[in-house]
Amino acid sequence: GNSVTQMEGPVTLSEEAFLTINCTYTATGYPSLFWYVQYPGEGLQLLLKATKADDKGSNKGFEATYRKETTSFHLEKGSVQVSDSAVYFCALKGGSEKLVFGKGTKLTVNP
Amino acid sequence: GAGVSQSPSNKVTEKGKDVELRCDPISGHTALYWYRQSLGQGLEFLIYFQGNSAPDKSGLPSDRFSAERTGGSVSTLTIQRTQQEDSAVYLCASGRSGSGETQYFGPGTRLLVL
Numbered sequence: 001g002n003s004v005t006q007m008e009g010p011v012t013l014s015e016e017a018f019l020t021i022n023c024t025y026t027a028t029g030y031p032s033l034f035w036y037v038q039y040p041g042e043g044l045q046l047l048l049k050a051t052k053a054d055d056k057g058s059n060k061g062f063e064a065t066y067r068k069e070t071t072s073f074h075l076e077k078g079s080v081q082v083s084d085s086a087v088y089f090c091a092l093k094g095g096s097e098k099l100v101f102g103k104g105t106k107l108t109v110n111p
Numbered sequence: 112g113a114g115v116s117q118s119p120s121n122k123v124t125e126k127g128k129d130v131e132l133r134c135d136p137i138s139g140h141t142a143l144y145w146y147r148q149s150l151g152q153g154l155e156f157l158i159y160f161q162g163n164s165a166p167d168k169s170g171l172p173s174d175r176f177s178a179e180r181t182g183g184s185v186s187t188l189t190i191q192r193t194q195q196e197d198s199a200v201y202l203c204a205s206g207r208s209g210s211g212e213t214q215y216f217g218p219g220t221r222l223l224v225l
Contacts, residue, residue, distance in 0.1 A: 032211045044202065044216040051211035089154065096167065097142060099204075099214060101154035 002027040006090045006102030013080055013109050021075040021105045023064075023090035031094040033057075033066050033073040038104075039086045047075075047088070080109045113137065115217035117203050123223045124193055132188045132220045136205030143186050144206075144214060145178060149199035157201075160186065161208050193224045 007022040025031065035047040035057070048057030053068035062077045073090060090102040116135045124130050136143050145157040156170040160180040171177070175193075180186040190197055200221050204214040 034213075036216075043218040044204075046213050046215070049211070049213065091154075093211075096169075097159050097161065097208060098144065098156040098167070098170065099146075099154075100156070103153045 002031065002092060002094045002100045004090050004092055004100055004102040006088075007105055008103060010106040010108060013107070015082055015109055015111050016079045017109075019075070019077040019080045019084075019107070021088055021090075021107070023073045023075065023102060025071050025073065025090075025092050027071075027092055027094045029095055030068075031092040033064070034091045034093070034099070035062070035064055035073070035075050036089045036091060036101075037086045038089065044089070080107070082109045082111050085109045115203055115205050115215055117201075117217040117220050119220060120218065121221045121223075123225065125225055126195060127192055129189065129191045130193055130222065132190075132201050132222070134186045134188070134203030134205075134217060136184065136186070136203070137215055140205035140207060140215075141183070142206045142208045142212075142214075143180055144204040145186070145188050146202045146204065147199045148202055148219070152199075154202075157188070190222075193222075195224050198222055198224045 003026045032051045034049045036044045037047045048059040050057040050066035056065045064075045087104045087106045089104045091099045118133045143160045158178045159167040175191045178188045200219040202219045203217045206214040
């Protein structure tokens with residue numbers, strides 16, 4: 001079945017550091033890929049998505065590129081801020097409508 | 112516009128009691144999903160409704176769990192004879208159907224079974 005594996009945290013960075021959170025997937029066919037974010041005390045929000053190979057999703061300075069050849073969708077940001085502290089979830093939607101999530105990566109950014 | 116709303120926000124119950132969790136999706140969204148978020152299992156799909164089609168119940172963990180969606184809008188997730196392992200945050204999401212369509216999540220109901 002479909003599955004998502006993402007880098008387990010926690011990840012702690014200083015402000016303005018470069019961020020990468022790795023995400024790889026296993027799926028039949030051509031899934032859509034998503035990054036969701038959960039800020040402290042808040043619900044899950046879509047951060048970005050890509051629906052086909054080589055698409056790049058971007059939002060709030062975050063980017064991720066759908067790489068079919070490596071089955072990856074790594075999340076990157078060039079310069080993190082304290083306000084980026086949250087839990088990040090990689091997810092895919094394949095042949096069925098349900099989202100399959102990775103286990104989440106907790107990011108803490110220190111000033 | 113209004114997002115997905117869920118009630119109650121918190122629920123504490125005793126083992127063996129039944130609970131009902133409610134979800135109001137975004138107006139116009141035909142697809143509605145329930146997920147569960149727990150420390151041990153992460154985010155798990157429970158059930159999916161699309162229009163008038165039969166729901167996809169493949170994620171329901173046992174026959175104590177059921178859900179309905181009335182009039183294509185509001186949904187209720189019912190857990191009968193609750194167990195301590197049912198303690199989790201229950202998340203509802205709505206969206207338009209389609210592989211690339213975004214699911215919009217509600218704030219969740221935090222359930223604690225004592």
